[in-house]
Amino acid sequence: MRLVLAILFTAIFLSTSAKANVGVLKFESVFSAFEGGGAARDSARSRLLTMPSEELGRFLAEATLRLEKGSRDQVVRAFDIVRRRKDFDAARAKQLRIILSSTSAKRDVLETRLILLLDAKTGELSESRIADELKQVEKTDVPSTMRLSRLTGLTDAMESTSKAPTISQLEMLLKNDVFEIRMHAVDWFRLRPPTGVQDRARFLRAALGSNVLQVRERAYQTIASWPGDKIIEIKKQGGVLPAKCAADPSRAIQKACSEIREKVGPS
Amino acid sequence: MTRRLLVFLIGLLVVGAGLVLTAQQTSANQPKTLKIVKSKAPPKRPASQEKIEADAVVRHIEIIQFANDRLRHLRGDEIDCADCLASSAGEGSATLKDKNSARICKDKWLDFYSKEPVDVRIVFGYQDSDDDNLAGDFLQRQQMIDRITMKCAEDNLVQACDFTRCAADAQGSVDADCFEREVRGPNARMHKMRVRLTASSISASDVVNRALKSEQDAKTEQATSEFYDGLNKADMLLYVGHARDGGGPDFGPAERRLDGSINYDHYRKLTPGLDQMTKELMKRGTTPKILGFFACESERWRTRLTNLAPKSGLILSATPNMPLEVGAAQAFAALDSAIWQRCESSFNRAVNFDPVPGKVEKYDDKKLIPLSLTNFYK
Numbered sequence: 306m307r308l309v310l311a312i313l314f315t316a317i318f319l320s321t322s323a324k325a326n327v328g329v330l331k332f333e334s335v336f337s338a339f340e341g342g343g344a345a346r347d348s349a350r351s352r353l354l355t356m357p358s359e360e361l362g363r364f365l366a367e368a369t370l371r372l373e374k375g376s377r378d379q380v381v382r383a384f385d386i387v388r389r390r391k392d393f394d395a396a397r398a399k400q401l402r403i404i405l406s407s408t409s410a411k412r413d414v415l416e417t418r419l420i421l422l423l424d425a426k427t428g429e430l431s432e433s434r435i436a437d438e439l440k441q442v443e444k445t446d447v448p449s450t451m452r453l454s455r456l457t458g459l460t461d462a463m464e465s466t467s468k469a470p471t472i473s474q475l476e477m478l479l480k481n482d483v484f485e486i487r488m489h490a491v492d493w494f495r496l497r498p499p500t501g502v503q504d505r506a507r508f509l510r511a512a513l514g515s516n517v518l519q520v521r522e523r524a525y526q527t528i529a530s531w532p533g534d535k536i537i538e539i540k541k542q543g544g545v546l547p548a549k550c551a552a553d554p555s556r557a558i559q560k561a562c563s564e565i566r567e568k569v570g571p572s
Numbered sequence: 573m574t575r576r577l578l579v580f581l582i583g584l585l586v587v588g589a590g591l592v593l594t595a596q597q598t599s600a601n602q603p604k605t606l607k608i609v610k611s612k613a614p615p616k617r618p619a620s621q622e623k624i625e626a627d628a629v630v631r632h633i634e635i636i637q638f639a640n641d642r643l644r645h646l647r648g649d650e651i652d653c654a655d656c657l658a659s660s661a662g663e664g665s666a667t668l669k670d671k672n673s674a675r676i677c678k679d680k681w682l683d684f685y686s687k688e689p690v691d692v693r694i695v696f697g698y699q700d701s702d703d704d705n706l707a708g709d710f711l712q713r714q715q716m717i718d719r720i721t722m723k724c725a726e727d728n729l730v731q732a733c734d735f736t737r738c739a740a741d742a743q744g745s746v747d748a749d750c751f752e753r754e755v756r757g758p759n760a761r762m763h764k765m766r767v768r769l770t771a772s773s774i775s776a777s778d779v780v781n782r783a784l785k786s787e788q789d790a791k792t793e794q795a796t797s798e799f800y801d802g803l804n805k806a807d808m809l810l811y812v813g814h815a816r817d818g819g820g821p822d823f824g825p826a827e828r829r830l831d832g833s834i835n836y837d838h839y840r841k842l843t844p845g846l847d848q849m850t851k852e853l854m855k856r857g858t859t860p861k862i863l864g865f866f867a868c869e870s871e872r873w874r875t876r877l878t879n880l881a882p883k884s885g886l887i888l889s890a891t892p893n894m895p896l897e898v899g900a901a902q903a904f905a906a907l908d909s910a911i912w913q914r915c916e917s918s919f920n921r922a923v924n925f926d927p928v929p930g931k932v933e934k935y936d937d938k939k940l941i942p943l944s945l946t947n948f949y950k
Contacts, residue, residue, distance in 0.1 A: 347833055354831070389832075415706065450633055450714040457706070457776040464779060484748040485714060492775055496783060516740060519748045523774075526787050554743075557790055 332367050339382040353386045361387070361397075365404060372408045381405075381416045388422060398426035418458030425462040435459065439474055442486060449483040456489055460496075469497035472504040476511065484517045491523040495530065506542030513545065518555060525550065525561035533568040540569065635935070636719050639901035640730055642925040643908050647729040649926070650918060658682070658758040658913035676949050677915035678758055684807055684861050684910070685757035689764035692910065693802040694903050695795055697813020697822050697867070698772040699896050700834075707773035707781055707825075709813060712900040714776075716769055719904060720751060731755075732908035735767060749798075758913050767907065770798045772813070772823040782825060792824035799823065800852045808862040808910055810887075812899040815867035820845025846873065853880035860884055862948060864906055866899030868892055878947070885948025887923065890941040898935050901925070902943060916949040 338349035356364065364387075368380045384401050387393065402423045405416070412420070421438070424430045438459045442452045456478075463470070470478075470493055478490035491512050499505055512524035528536055528546070539545050550562040650656040654664030655674050658681035662674035684690070694716065696709035724733040738750035755765045772795040773781050774788050781788045799821065802809040811821050819839025826834045839845075853859065859880075864887035865873065871890040878886070887906060889899070905922045914922060924942045925933065933940045 350833065351831065418706070448633060448715070448718045450711055450718055453714050453776060454711055457780075460775075461777050461779050464783075484746075485710075488748070489775055492780055492784060492787070495787075496780065516744055516746050517748050518745050521745070522790075523787065526790065530786060554741075557794070560790075 332364050336379040339379045350386050369404050377410050385419055395427045398423045421458045421462035425466045472499040487520045495527040502538055506539050506545055509545050522557040525558050529561040529564040536569050633715055635897045635901045636715050639904050644729040646926040656915055656918040661915055681758040681913035685763050689766040691806045692808045693768045693806045694810045695799040696771045698824050700778050700826050707776055707778050709771045710773045710776040713769050713771040731911040755911050770795050795823040804856045806860045809860040810864040810903045812866045812903050815870055819843050820849055866902050868894045886946050920944045
């Protein structure tokens with residue numbers, strides 16, 4: 306009889322824990338949708354964006370378990386959707402950050418970027434953190450792909466809180482050995498131009514004088530995107546618009562040049 | 573009798589619960605991260621590479637490193653195979669059929685290298701997705717630059733390396749898309765090979781690209797004209813990017829629905845990229861000697877391409893939902909094969925990362941359907 310009771314007890318215990326596990330894994334389909342594509346992925350995405358806040362809490366608890374079991378990629382992709390929810394606030398960002406830090410793992414480009422975005426949301430993207438990230442971009446022994454992806458992540462994170470790089474940071478990027486980082490410097494300048502006219506003029510002079518065609522193209526396009534009075538303000542600083550830009554072999558430069566001339570007249 | 577029944581039922585319950593738990597543990601323990609079924613162990617990476625990856629892993633770098641390792645193995649495997657390369661094809665051929673194949677291989681690569689410089693273009697379509705704000709093409713182009721500008725290894729088993737930036741023009745201007753190197757052709761003469769790597773996005777950030785709309789539009793236009801110009805001028809033109817569910821090659825940010833997801837209905841209905849490609853191909857007399865589309869199920873365009881570009885060798889993919897970093901690695905293998913001037917079976921082994929015949933390769937648990945270069949060796 307004792308034996309029967311012991312077996313019965315074990316059976317009930319095992320059956321309950323199995324049920325509990327099944328309960329915990331109720332978001333299995335949401336996570337696994339990020340492995341594939343198409344309709345399953347669309348529906349997982351929509352569920353993550355619209356599920357009530359309490360359900361999201363349960364989802365995050367399950368995410369912790371999945372991280373421990375090694376499904377990091379799925380969790381990161383799911384979190385990247387969660388952060389786009391309308392009710393996503395600093396407290397939630399902190400929660401996601403804690404979950405991601407609960408297990409250590411190699412970080413791919415998406416996760417590195419996600420962490421920067423979460424830190425920006427929680428106000429933990431300090432000046433020193435930004436400087437540290439930019440130092441990574443300077444490392445010439447690291448492949449340019451890694452450096453660029455880091456810089457992109459940092460830009461997105463700073464953009465999400467309307468934080469601007471300093472003029473010296475932009476100038477440093479414009480001197481980077483990787484051509485594409487120089488291009489990014491001009492794009493970032495365009496998104497967040499420094500307030501000082503002299504700073505703007507100095508940066509543009511350097512960009513327009515670059516030996517890299519694509520850097521020069523972007524610099525002209527940046528000027529062309531401005532209103533006339535802003536261009537005149539810069540022109541007064543001298544040396545910003547080379548007179549022969551209309552004759553440049555690049556079609557993009559020719560086009561930008563004629564747009565500038567339309568706004569402010571011939572130099 | 574009742575007691576026996578009770579014990580039997582309890583036994584069933586125990587076994588059932590055990591099975592449920594085991595099944596859950598087994599499925600939970602399945603690794604779901606980057607994984608490629610390997611037929612051979614690739615050589616160990618240098619310590620510095622591992623150190624870099626410990627900091628932040630870019631799967632794009634991992635896959636191209638993997639492709640590089642496989643190409644080394646392949647060349648090592650074929651080191652005594654005369655018929656694998658155009659430069660030595662025919663020297664070891666035994667049968668008349670082999671001799672014919674060797675002659676065709678040699679002739680085709682002689683033709684490929686008949687123009688100076690040899691013009692190779694890899695155009696990366698705009699690679700956005702529903703779930704992240706990264707434009708993958710920008711990073712893929714960058715990893716290709718990192719890889720092809722590396723010094724070739726001493727064993728010289730991989731040849732897609734040693735490229736340098738093209739020299740500055742008379743005005744001292746450098747085009748960041750242009751790379752070149754000297755390559756020994758099938759006739760043992762040296763040729764200049766120029767490789768143009770063009771991304772469709774202005775940066776790796778979809779956020780930046782959408783914010784700077786006019787610049788992104790200009791970049792889209794430039795990538796589009798690079799591709800269509802290549803249809804007429806390039807010796808090898810490779811597209812790596814989205815097929816937009818049959819809509820065709822695409823060089824700009826996706827059309828999206830109000831909830832931010834990609835509007836595939838638009839692409840299925842209007843097939844904008846496919847229509848433009850069809851128009852462009854109908855205008856032109858010459859097409860690339862090798863034309864490749866490393867895009868999901870580009871195989872569905874085979875009939876159209878065979879009719880419109882009958883002289884082009886075609887590389888098309890039948891894989892649905894193909895991770896595009898795989899496409900970039902396959903394009904890298906195609907470039908290496910063009911430099912080696914691989915004959916048919918060797919070329920096909922290279923672009924499939926040298927699978928054991930009949931074995932299905934997987935990447936990130938997705939099945940990859942083997943590719944082949946068709947209509948070239950004839």
